[in-house]
Amino acid sequence: MKKRKITTFDIVLTLFMFVVIVITLYPFLNILAISLNNAIDTARGGIHIWPRDFTFANYQEIFGSNDRLLQAFSMSILRTIVGTLAGIIASTMLAYVLSRRDFVFNGFVGFLLVLTMFISGGLIPEYMLIRQLGLINDFQVYIWPMLLSAFNVIVIRSFMDNLPVALEESAKMDGANDFVIFSRIIIPLCLPVIATISLFLAVGQWNSWFDTYLYARGNEALTTLQFELMKILDNAQMSAGDINQQNAQVIAGQTNPQSIKMAITIIATVPILLVYPFLQKYFVTGLTLGAVKS
Amino acid sequence: MNQTSSNASNMPEASTIIESQVKPATQKKKYSKQNGKGFWKRLSTQKMLLLMALPFVIWLIIFKYIPVAGWTMAFQDYKPQFSVWEQDWVGWKHFKDLFNEPMFYRALENTLGMGILGLVFGTGSAIFFALLLNEMRFMALKKWTQTISYLPHFVSWVIVANIVITMLSPEGVINNILTGIGLIDSPINFMANPDMFWGIVTAADVWKETGWNAIIYLAAMAGVDPQLYEAAKVDGASRWRQMWHITLPSIRSVIIVLLILNIGNLINIGFEKQMLLGNNIVMEKALVIDLYALDYGIGMFRYSFGTAIGIFKSVISVILILICNGIAKRIGEGRVF
Numbered sequence: 001m002k003k004r005k006i007t008t009f010d011i012v013l014t015l016f017m018f019v020v021i022v023i024t025l026y027p028f029l030n031i032l033a034i035s036l037n038n039a040i041d042t043a044r045g046g047i048h049i050w051p052r053d054f055t056f057a058n059y060q061e062i063f064g065s066n067d068r069l070l071q072a073f074s075m076s077i078l079r080t081i082v083g084t085l086a087g088i089i090a091s092t093m094l095a096y097v098l099s100r101r102d103f104v105f106n107g108f109v110g111f112l113l114v115l116t117m118f119i120s121g122g123l124i125p126e127y128m129l130i131r132q133l134g135l136i137n138d139f140q141v142y143i144w145p146m147l148l149s150a151f152n153v154i155v156i157r158s159f160m161d162n163l164p165v166a167l168e169e170s171a172k173m174d175g176a177n178d179f180v181i182f183s184r185i186i187i188p189l190c191l192p193v194i195a196t197i198s199l200f201l202a203v204g205q206w207n208s209w210f211d212t213y214l215y216a217r218g219n220e221a222l223t224t225l226q227f228e229l230m231k232i233l234d235n236a237q238m239s240a241g242d243i244n245q246q247n248a249q250v251i252a253g254q255t256n257p258q259s260i261k262m263a264i265t266i267i268a269t270v271p272i273l274l275v276y277p278f279l280q281k282y283f284v285t286g287l288t289l290g291a292v293k294s
Numbered sequence: 295m296n297q298t299s300s301n302a303s304n305m306p307e308a309s310t311i312i313e314s315q316v317k318p319a320t321q322k323k324k325y326s327k328q329n330g331k332g333f334w335k336r337l338s339t340q341k342m343l344l345l346m347a348l349p350f351v352i353w354l355i356i357f358k359y360i361p362v363a364g365w366t367m368a369f370q371d372y373k374p375q376f377s378v379w380e381q382d383w384v385g386w387k388h389f390k391d392l393f394n395e396p397m398f399y400r401a402l403e404n405t406l407g408m409g410i411l412g413l414v415f416g417t418g419s420a421i422f423f424a425l426l427l428n429e430m431r432f433m434a435l436k437k438w439t440q441t442i443s444y445l446p447h448f449v450s451w452v453i454v455a456n457i458v459i460t461m462l463s464p465e466g467v468i469n470n471i472l473t474g475i476g477l478i479d480s481p482i483n484f485m486a487n488p489d490m491f492w493g494i495v496t497a498a499d500v501w502k503e504t505g506w507n508a509i510i511y512l513a514a515m516a517g518v519d520p521q522l523y524e525a526a527k528v529d530g531a532s533r534w535r536q537m538w539h540i541t542l543p544s545i546r547s548v549i550i551v552l553l554i555l556n557i558g559n560l561i562n563i564g565f566e567k568q569m570l571l572g573n574n575i576v577m578e579k580a581l582v583i584d585l586y587a588l589d590y591g592i593g594m595f596r597y598s599f600g601t602a603i604g605i606f607k608s609v610i611s612v613i614l615i616l617i618c619n620g621i622a623k624r625i626g627e628g629r630v631f
Binding site: 007024182 | 534
């Protein structure tokens with residue numbers, strides 16, 4: 001494209017983009033500043049993007065003195081790792097089976113999967129199922145119900161459809177069985193799509209709070225960062241109408257639930273911030289492939 | 295948890311469906327030479343594939359289809375201590391109860407209200423943002439803006455709710471700005487005003503998802519023929535006019551397909567935002583169908599009643615998507631099915 005001179009239009013556009021950046025980032029910076037500020041001082045208001053009375057007390061509370069929050073942090077990490085691994089193994093394996101158009105049950109399994117995108121039992125029947133399976137207050141409740149999603153499987157299958165067939169066929173000549181072909185040949189070729197889906201799975205696990213709320217409330221060991229954050233939020237929301245009551249929660253000492261809430265928010269955001277920008281290329285192309293074609 | 299995840303992935307779902315529509319037929323020819331053999335002969339060579347598929351078929355049946363079979367609960371007075379065969383069948387009783395419950399209509403109104411606001415402003419903001427990004431000449435800034443705009447999509451609603459409540463609190467930045475420029479005299483307690491609740495949820499949704507939702511529109515815009523713009527420039531069209539007369543009409547079918555899918559999901563807005571942002575003071579405006587099902591179905595152990603609510607939602611959702619698909623077919627635009 002030819003070089004064009006910069007017009008008023010370009011300047012307005014640039015200003016608009018800066019406004020978008022500020023609106024998106026300011027809340028995170030504000031919360032970071034509050035999380036690093038003395039809790040009692042914070043209650044006076046007026047903290048923007050720089051702490052006024054700097055302290056690590058809120059983070060020390062989470063990682064040091066408070067066993068439950070440390071437990072929640074470890075559980076968040078554990079469920080993210082186990083859930084992502086289980087999910088990626090399940091989705092790639094099913095995607096491979098579905099990419100084999102010669103498989104006798106291909107149509108049946110594909111139909112069974114795709115139909116789940118359009119019908120779901122709903123909240124109550126799913127709750128009853130989890131109860132009957134005895135998964136209440138069990139770590140497995142974080143893994144099994146979220147194991148597969150039709151969307152992820154279809155994205156991986158589309159990627160596999162575009163792989164060259166020759167490699168697979170020569171392996172077959174050498175007598176490799178379908179599982180060996182899948183694990184030795186297909187998986188290594190699918191790394192870009194595996195990266196994308198792993199990101200979706202990991203973010204889903206890391207951000208999940210409702211399953212803890214509904215199924216694992218009774219087991220303290222299964223609490224997660226998101227659920228602890230939700231509980232603090234819930235307590236504060238109870239008194240949303242009454243400013244005095246909120247201030248009354250500021251207890252003597254270095255921290256209070258409101259400031260710990262900010263620190264948890266930062267801890268829950270940082271891992272995402274460290275990962276998604278680097279996978280951007282993959283998920284953007286992965287998601288838009290179809291739209292461009294049509 | 296299923297509700298929440300399906301809600302968050304509306305966009306990707308859309309792209310997959312579009313994708314499956316345009317999948318070239320040649321792909322299916324892969325391995326076709328084996329199709330000549332008989333069923334049992336092929337099956338005997340595919341034991342490993344069968345073994346690989348079996349666990350997931352069982353998973354699908356247990357976790358996806360047994361809950362659908364659980365719909366029968368809505369026609370019983372379901373009591374968990376009895377087996378399926380020992381329940382009392384009561385016909386449409388729970389549906390009749392549902393339609394006689396004033397709270398249900400309030401929940402329906404709130405769901406559709408926030409659903410429509412979210413659809414209009416969500417789609418509008420995403421298209422607007424994509425249009426402006428598409429016009430950006432400074433590539434580095436464009437890339438940074440895009441990357442930053444995805445961030446809120448990846449954080450949970452718990453975090454977004456915390457952000458919204460912090461920003462809108464009486465000591466928060468919004469009140470600081472409003473009092474600073476003299477628009478209001480004393481801070482407003484936004485979260486305690488029922489009339490503002492729909493607006494707050496919609497604004498939070500726009501803040502969280504605009505950047506992410508713009509991805510698909512931006513990709514569609516990248517496919518527009520550059521010659522069209524060259525021709526328009528020769529005719530002296532300004533860039534605003536080019537956006538209006540070339541870019542937007544070119545991505546019309548993508549917009550319509552996504553609209554159909556989103557209208558089908560109008561009633562499936564979930565409950566996360568409402569549960570996390572709502573409080574007792576604003577409950578009259580925050581109670582949505584899923585929250586209602588949760589409170590009555592699980593909270594009060596009225597499992598059959600809660601299941602009836604879920605069935606009602608599914609039926610409405612199917613009707614909405616069929617209507618929209620019909621309209622799209624009538625006006626000759628891309629349709630989903």
